[in-house]
Every structure is written in structure tokens, then in C-alpha cells.
Amino acid sequence: MDKLDVIIESIVRHQENVVGPLAIEQANEVDGVLVTDDGKVRVTLKKTSSPKKVLESLVKRYEMLFGQASVEVCKDAIKEAGVKIDAKELPEILS
Known part of the structure; x- marks a missing residue:
């Protein structure tokens, strides 16, 4: 699992703890994310994405x-994912 997969899975799980199954429904509306x-959370990147x-769209x-x-x-989910990620790899909304 690469770090994007780990981060997105962590975000979906944290959101699910707050809003329940609606978090999964919303994640499945994001192009490139499938629960x-x-x-299981799967991330598929197209050549154009x-x-x-993908992370920005989900957030x-x-x-x-x-x-x-x-x-x-x-933001909390990313911290708790235990993945090292540079700030420049994150969308502005997460700064």
C-alpha cells in the first residue's frame, strides 16, 4: 500500500467514525477512490489525475x-496514519 492509499483509508475511517456510512458513500463519489x-479502500489514479x-477532492x-x-x-487522520508526507504533497486545504 503506498502512502496515498494509507492516507485516504485513514481519512475515510476517521470520517466514518464521525458520520457513519455516509463517509463511505461520499468517498465513492470521488473520482479515483473506491470503497x-x-x-477495502482502493485508490486508482488516471493519467490526468x-x-x-484526489486527496483534495476527497477532503x-x-x-x-x-x-x-x-x-x-x-488533518488528524493524516497525522494518525503514521505516514511521512511532505507538506508540498498535501493540497492547500490541509495546510
Whole structure:
């Protein structure tokens, strides 16, 4: 699992703890993210997308529905994912 997969899975799980199954529904609306029926999170990047863009789309999706508190949940999820990631790899919304 690469660090993007770990980060996105952590975000989805943290959001799921807050808003329940709606977190999975919303993640599945993001192009490049799929949460399967067995709960596995899969990230597929197209040639035209970047890890940063997929991450930004996911966070903005949660923010649109649940506000700034959901962005803070995403930031916490990244910290708790245990993955080293440079700030420049993160979208501005997570700075």
C-alpha cells in the first residue's frame, strides 16, 4: 500500500467514525477512490489525475457536506496514519 492509499483509508475511517456510512458513500463519489463492499479502500489514479488532486477532492467533498470540522478530522487522520508526507504533497486545504 503506498502512502496515498494509507492516507485516504485513514481519512475515510476517521470520517466514518464521525458520520457513519455516509463517509463511505461520499468517498465513492470521488473520482479515483473506491470503497468496496468488504470495506477495502482502493485508490486508482488516471493519467490526468495526481495524488494531491484526489486527496483534495476527497477532503473538499467532506467539507462541502460537513463543514470545517471535517477538514480537521482529515488533518488528524493524516497525522494518525503514521505516514511521512511532505507538506508540498498535501493540497492547500490541509495546510
